[in-house]
Amino acid sequence: MAPVSLATPPAGARTASRDTAEHRAADEAAALFRADVIFGLSQPQKALPPKYFYDAAGSRLFDHICRLPEYYPTRCELEILKARAAEIGALAGPGASLVEFGSGSSIKVRLLLDAMAEPAAYVPIDISGPHMRAAVARLAEAYPAVAMVPVEADFTQAVRLPPLGEGGRLEGRRVGFFPGSTIGNFTPEAATSFLAHVGEVLGDGSALVIGFDLAKDRAVLEAAYDDRAGITAAFNLNLLSRINREVGADFDPGGFRHKAFFNGTENRIEMHLESVREQAVRMGRHHFAFARGETIHTENSYKFSVDAFLAMARHAGWRQRAMWTDPKGWFAVAALEREVG
Structure with missing residues (x-):
């Protein structure tokens, strides 16, 4: 029942070798996460891949979203x-x-x-x-x-x-x-x-x-991605907490708010994290400045x-x-x- 690693060793390989391969895969995933964050926050329209929503906390929140009346x-x-x-x-x-x-x-x-x-x-x-x-x-x-x-x-x-x-x-x-x-x-x-x-x-x-x-209808769409209970907002903001924990950034989640709206030109819902004040975020030697109202684009839903x-x-x-x-x-x-x- 253990997950299959894409670098799974042949049958009979030592446990140490399997553990080494799993650690290597984990290190590669962490390095990719860090690189994606740096790249995304360096763009004129800051953005983060939605696949990173789904750490353990994010997955639990999404399960909750699926039970919401608006969703x-x-x-x-x-x-x-x-x-x-x-x-x-x-x-x-x-x-x-x-x-x-x-x-x-x-x-x-x-x-x-x-x-x-x-x-x-x-x-x-x-x-x-x-x-x-x-x-x-x-x-x-x-x-x-x-x-x-x-x-x-x-x-x-x-x-x-x-x-x-x-x-x-x-x-x-x-x-x-x-x-x-x-x-x-x-x-x-x-x-x-x-x-x-x-x-x-x-x-x-x-x-x-x-x-x-x-x-x-736009109203039905926007309610589904901005529920009254604030669960989708927590799901979106959890991404910042994950980046702090796994990449070593110093985001203040309280400095951002969830924003979701229907973009009729592109026929998609967009989710963003909007900075509520002028602020800067550090991640090692990298510094990212945010103006008040500037957003991180976190998801599209066409x-x-x-x-x-x-x-x-x-x-x-x-x-x-x-x-x-x-x-x-x-x-x-x-x-x-x-x-x-």
């Missing part, structure tokens, strides 16, 4: 998955391996595992190791016949699926799962590239079940039409097998198949 995507997607689980199970076929990109809580994946015929394996890929391991431990108890092989990695980067099953291959069809409209965090160009990357990871003949958010999403998917080598929406038409789940060749 419709989770409820809408669950409604679709519950109604269409049997169709997804039939698409997967017997003995399939389910590969989730960016594993979150286990509620959605349980719907798919329950609908699949004798699933061989569940392979979650996530940057937040502790949160992923806790979710996988719960799943392992509920699905003892399914091999659980978590991969602690940035799923947007080069990822190799671990060997599994007879002959060191994933058994049955490989079915990707990318719920929650995380695809909306990418620019359209980057989203197309990511979908092509997923196809390369899963291989020819694979399938992909993916959720995406649909365009709708909203799609069905036609626009399918055009993007086709460009990335996928063809539509099925498309479902909730009764309100607020959210969509697509079932795609990888074109061969």
Whole structure:
């Protein structure tokens, strides 16, 4: 049940070697985090990659967000998955391996595992190791016949699926799962590239079940990303605390406020952290000045039409097998198949 390292040593290697590889991977991840922060805060429009939201605290806060009354995507997607689980199970076929990109809580994946015929394996890929391991431990108890092989990695980067099953291959069809409209965090160009990357990871003949958010009223969108309880604000501000702890910066989270709004020109929600006063932040030899009202752009969440999403998917080598929406038409789940060749 331990996460698979992308530098996993051969069977029989000494524990010391495995520990060294894991420490090396952790050091590389920390160095990348630091480099991304320095680069992002050095831009004219300061920005930070949203993947860094998800340390242990951030993952817990996001689970809370998903239960908020304003945050419709989770409820809408669950409604679709519950109604269409049997169709997804039939698409997967017997003995399939389910590969989730960016594993979150286990509620959605349980719907798919329950609908699949004798699933061989569940392979979650996530940057937040502790949160992923806790979710996988719960799943392992509920699905003892399914091999659980978590991969602690940035799923947007080069990822190799671990060997599994007879002959060191994933058994049955490989079915990707990318719920929650995380695809909306990418620019359209980057989203197309990511979908092509997923196809390369899963291989020819694979399938992909993916959720995406649909365009709708501005008030509904903005409430979903700026809830009255302030949980999304805490989630956004937690990024500064993580940078302080892991990179050695001296951000004062009280010097920033959460800001979320719909950008109609780009058809996306933007999340920012806005400086409430003139201030400076230090990180080693690096100093970053903030004017009052200056922001750090932390996340985009693009909203799609069905036609626009399918055009993007086709460009990335996928063809539509099925498309479902909730009764309100607020959210969509697509079932795609990888074109061969």
